[in-house]
Amino acid sequence: MGPIGIWIAALLTLGIYSFLYKDNPVYKTCEAIFVGVSAGYWGVVYYFDNIYKKFWLEAVVPEDKNLMLYGGAILGVLFLTRLFGKISWISRWPLAFIVGATAGLYMMTYFVSNAMNQVASTIMDAIARGGDGSIDWTQTFGTFVILVGVVTGLIYFFFSKEHKGAFGSAARVGIWFLMVTFGASFGYTVMSRMSLLIGRMDFLLGDWLRIIN
C-alpha cells in the first residue's frame, strides 16, 4: 500500500488507541472516519457485486433478460420509502418479505442441523470398543461425559418442572457443564482478542516502524 498508506494507517491506529487513555477528540474523529468509510465501503461493494452484477447485467442489459429479478428490485426500491416520512409504512412490505423468508429458512435449518442431527449424534453405543473388541475406556468415558452433559444441560433449560429431587440434581450437574462450556468460550474469546491486538502490534512494529520483519 506504499509508505503514505502505511503512515495513514499507523496514525489512524494510534488515534483509535488514544481512547485507552481517555475519550478525546482525536479518537472521536477517527471513529467518525471509520463510520463514514465503512458505510461507503459497504455501499460500493453491494452496488458492484449485487446491484450491478446481479441485477443490472442480468435483467437490464442483456437480450434475454431475467425478468423475475425485477420483483426483487421493486421490493428493494420500496425499502427506500423508509426515508420519506409519509410513505415510510410501505417499507414494511420488503421487511415482511425478508422476515418471512428468514423465518421459513431458519425453521428448517435450525430444527434439522442444530436439534435433530445433534440428537442423532448423541445417541450411540455407550460402551466404546477398540478394533479387537475390547472396551476402550477413554472413549467410553468421553461418550459418557457427552451423554451426561447433553441430558443434564437440556434438563437445566426445562422450565415446566420445578428443580427438586433427582431432577434438581440433574439440573445442577447441567449448570456445571454449562459453566465448563462458558469457561472454554471465555478462554477462546481471550485468545481471539489477543490475536487482534497482535495483528495491530505486528503492523505498528513491522510494517510501520520496521523494528521487526
Place this chain on the structure above:
Amino acid sequence: MRREVPLFITTVAGLVFAVSYFIPHFPFGASESIFGDWVTIVQAFAIWLGVLNLLKVSGERIMRRSPQWQYSVIIILTLLATLVVGFSSGYKGIYANPQHAYSDTGTQFDWLYQSVYSPLSATMFSMLAFFVGSASYRAFRARNIQATMLLISGFLVMGGRVPLLDRLVAPFTTHTIFSDLANWIMNYPNAAGQRAVMIGIALGIMSSSLRIILGIERSHIGGGS
C-alpha cells in the same frame, strides 16, 4: 392494507422456504429459487437504505447544530469520498480492457481498503484485548461455585491451547498434558454443553419462526398481538 399486505407477504415467503424443504416439485422448488434471488437484491437495497439513512441523520444533526455536529461533517465527507473512490475504481475497471474489479490490487479503492478501512476496523476491535485484561484484573471473581468452575475451565483452555502451561511443567514431564486436557475439554464437556444450548436455541428459533409465519408474532410489521 397497512397490516394485511405485510402479514400476507410474511406468510407466503415463510411457507415457500419451509414447504420447499419437503416438496421440491414445481411450484415450490422454483419459487424458492426466485425468492432466493429477491432476498439478495432486497438486502443490497437495505444496505443502501442504511447508507442513505446515515447521510440523512448526519445531515439533520449538522442542520440542527446538535452537540458534536462536527463529527457528522466528517462522517458525511468520508462517506462521500469513499463512494467517489469506489465508483471511479469500479467504472474504470468496467471500461478497461481487459476488465478488472473495483477491488483489485492496485486500484484506489483497494488502497483505501488497506490503508484506511482495514486499520480502523481492526484497531477498533483490537481494543477489546485491553478491556479483557482490565476486566480480568478488576471484575472476574470466583464469587460462587459457578464462576469458579468457569474460571478454572477458562484457565485450563487458555493455558493449554497455547504451549504455556505445558512449558511450565516441561522440566518435569515430556507429555503435553495441558494441551491434551484443553483439547479434551473442548471436544467433550464443551461440545456437550454447547450441544445442550444448541438444541434449546434451535427450538427457540423454530418456535419464533413458526409464530412469525402463522402471523401470531407481528412485531416486525409494527404491531403487537
Place this chain on the structure above:
Amino acid sequence: MLSTIATVLMTLIGLSLFYVLYLTIKGRPVERRMVFLYIGLGVMLPLMMKIAPPLPITSDVQKLCDYIEKLEPDSKVLCAFDFDPPSAPELQPMAVAFVKYAFKHNLKMIIMGLWPQGPQQAQLAITTALKDSTVASHSHVEGVDWVNLGFQSGNEFVIQSMGSTFKSMFPRDTRLIPYDSIPLMKNVVNFSNVDFVMNFGAGKPGTIEWVQLGVDRFKAKLGAGNTAVQATEVYPYLRSGQLVGLLGGMSGAAEFEKVLNEKGKASTFLLAQMFGHAMVMAFVIIGNVAYFVLARKQKNSATNA
C-alpha cells in the same frame, strides 16, 4: 540485541506483577490504564523475540489436514472467505497457508465470500501466495487454477440458492467474466460438482450456516477455519461429523501451518499469543487472590468488632 532487550524487559514486567499483587492486596488496586499498559507491552515485546515455541498438533487440525492431503490433484475446492480485517490476524494465516498448499498441489480454488470484505482478503492471500518461490515456479492462471467469484449479499440465502446453481448467485466473477466463459466453472453447476468446501469464518454468516445448508442440505464435505470466538460453538458439529476438521484461532492457524509445512505469520505470532494469555491469567490470579485476602480481612475485622 532487540530480542535480548525485549526478554529482559519482559522479565522485569513479570517481576513487577508481584508489586501489583501487593498493592491490590493492600486495597490500592492499580489503575485501568496501567493494566492496559501491561497488556500492550505483554503482547508487543514477545513479537521482538522471534522464538517459535513447539506446538503439539491437536486432533481437530490433524483431521482437516488428513482430509485435504487426500484430495486428488485437479479437485475442485469451493473456498468461502467469510471474514473481515479485524479477524484477519487469525484467519489470514490459515487462508494463506491453504492457498499456497492448493497452488502447490494443483487443487482448483473457487473463491467466494458471504462477507463483503471476504473476496478482498482472498485477493490478498493469493497475492501473498504467488510471491512464494515454489508457488511461482508453477504457472497459475486465473480462471483455470482459481477464480474469484466475489461477494454476494443475502447471507445464508446465498448458500441456499447455490444448492440449485452457483451461477444464479454469481453470474460473473470479480472481473465481470460471465460464469459460462470461465474455464474452471465449466460443468460446475452446484455443490454436487465440487469435491470439498473450505470455509474461513469469523461469525454470522459463517461455518454454522455452511453446515446447516451446505452440509446438511446439499451434502457437501466441509472443513473450517474459525476465529477462536466462533470455534467453541462449532465443536458439536465437529463431533457429529458435520465438519471434517476445524482450525480454531491463532493456535489452530499455527498448527495448520506446521502440518502443511507452510510457515507463515501464525507461527511467528504464537509467542506473543502465549504471553498475552499469561498476562490475562496473571491478572485473574492477582484479582482473585486479593479478593479472597480482602474478604478474609473483612470477616476477621467484623468478628473482632
Place this chain on the structure above:
Amino acid sequence: MILQKSNYQLADFNKLTFPILASFLLFSSSIFPQAPSNQTIQTAPVNSVTDTAAIIPPQPPASVIVKDHPFDRGGAISISWEKSPDEVNDKVTGYLIMRSENQNGPFEVVGDAVRGSNSFTDNQTKDELHYFYKVDAFIEYLGANGEKARITSVSLPTGPVNSSPQWFNADRKWVLLFLGFVAASIIYFIERAKQGKSLYVRKIAGIDAVDEAVGRATEMGKKIFFVPGIQDMNDVQTIAGIAILGRVAQLAAEYDTWLEVPVSRSMVMVTARESMKEAYSKAGRPDSFREAQVHYLTEDQFGYAAAVSGMIVRERPATVFYMGAFFAESLILSETGNSTGAIQIAGTGQQAQLPFFVAACDYTLIGEELFAASAYLSREPRQLGSLKGQDMGKALFLVAIIVGVILATAHIFDLSTIFKVE
C-alpha cells in the same frame, strides 16, 4: 545470527532467577527446539512421456449406473460407477462423463471427476429428454512438446434415462413428523394460555434476586440502573429485557427508589417509557414516573459504553441490571459496575458474552432463561405457550436420547438413524 546469540545469553541468565519467573523465561529457544522442516513439495502427478505410443489407454470403469437424481425438482441425473481397475497402478488421472441423446452419439463431455471418485451428478438435463451416458477413464501425460495430452478409455453407453421432479422428499419424513409435533404443541399451549389456563414456569434464580436487589438499593438510598442492551426493538432479547424492566419498575415504584434507564436506540426509549409508565400505574404511583428516567445516549457502541460507565462511576448505583442483547461492551459495563461494588444482575442470549457476565455479575440469566423470565413476568400467552411448546420438544429429545442410548448399548435398535437427516 543475532537472534541465536541473544538467546544463548538468555539461557545462562535463566539459571539465576526464581522458579516462579519461569513462566516468563522459559521461552528461550534453548528450550524450544525449532520445528524441523524437511517435507518435500509434491507436484501434480503428470507423467512425463516422450513416446506417446508407449501409453496404453486405461481400462474403463465397470458397471456404470445411471438414474434420476432422487428427491429433487428435476433437471439432474446421478451417474455412478466402479473405479477403473487401472487406478491401483496409477494409470488413471480422472474420469470424463459424456452424454448424448442417441445411443450411438455423438457424445459431449458434461463433467469430469478426479481419480478416486465413483459418482457424478449431471445437473444440466431436461426432464422431457432421454439420455445415454458414457464414463471414460483417462490418463494425462506431458507430450514431447511439453503440452498436456490425454488418452481415454473406450467404454459403452448406458441408458436411456430421464430426470424428473418429485412431490415429496421421503428422506425427510421424520423431520416432518417431529417438527409437526413440536409445532402442534406450541400452538396448543398458546391457545391454552389465551384461554387463561395457568401454565407453570419454574423459579429462576436471577429473577428471585430482583426483589432483594431493589430492596438493597432502597435501604442504601441509592439509584438502580437498568441497561436494556444495544439492539433495537426488533431483537427478541430487547423485548424480553423490556418485559423484565416492567417488573423492576413496579418494585422500584413500590419502594419509591429512583430507577434510571440509559438507552442507545430511540425506539427502545419510547417502548421503555411506555412500559415504565404502566408499571408505575400498577404500583399505584403513576405520578412518581418521570420521563427523564429513560434517556437516550448514543447509538455508537463504544460511545454508549463509555457514557454508561461514566454514569455508573459518578452516581454509584446500588444495583445494575443488564437485560438484552449485549456485545463487546458487556465487558466494559460489568467491569465498571463491579469496581463500584454494585449488585449486578445480567441476562442475555448472546452466547459469546455470557462468560463475562457470569464471571463479573452476581446473577446471570443464561440464554433461554432470559426469555423464560420474560414469559414468567409478563404472563403473555404467546410467550408462555411457546415456552411450554419448546419444553415438549426438549422432553421429546431427552426421551429419545435416553431410550436411544439404551437401545444402542443393548444392540437392539439404532434410533439415531431416525434423527439423522442428510
